[in-house]
Amino acid sequence: MPRWVRKDRRIYDFSLCTYCGTAWGGYPNRQCPSATCRACGTTQCLGNGLENGTCAVCSIGLLPGWSSSNGWLCGYKGCGRDAVARVGGQAKFACAEHLARNGKADYVARAVAERDLAWTEVA
Numbered sequence: 001m002p003r004w005v006r007k008d009r010r011i012y013d014f015s016l017c018t019y020c021g022t023a024w025g026g027y028p029n030r031q032c033p034s035a036t037c038r039a040c041g042t043t044q045c046l047g048n049g050l051e052n053g054t055c056a057v058c059s060i061g062l063l064p065g066w067s068s069s070n071g072w073l074c075g076y077k078g079c080g081r082d083a084v085a086r087v088g089g090q091a092k093f094a095c096a097e098h099l100a101r102n103g104k105a106d107y108v109a110r111a112v113a114e115r116d117l118a119w120t121e122v123a
Helices: 046-050 096-101 104-118
Strands: 003-006 034-036 043-045 085-088 092-094 119-122
Touching: 034 046, 043 046, 085 096, 085 104, 092 096, 096 104, 104 119
Parallel strands: 003 043
Antiparallel strands: 003 119, 034 043, 085 092
């Protein structure tokens, strides 16, 4: 499955992932498992979620596979839908609808538009 990786990544002898170059994952096939961000839809190495299980592209989308991002529900009163992003504040997590309502969807769209500057898609 193709995934997005940083253009400035470095692959070393000790890198366990041939995509992202981290020494975090990839053993034994030298590839991190892939994860697709729930907010922006970017497929990337699961190792990108080392920051609270959030996307490295949009910084707020949840990456499935991290305990800090699995199973959360939208924190807005009476919602109860599956969360797609970490938004902070009292709600902390938001579903796609509330993400759009509070203006964060525009932020995610800008992050995806700027993704091509520092990221490239590899197969």
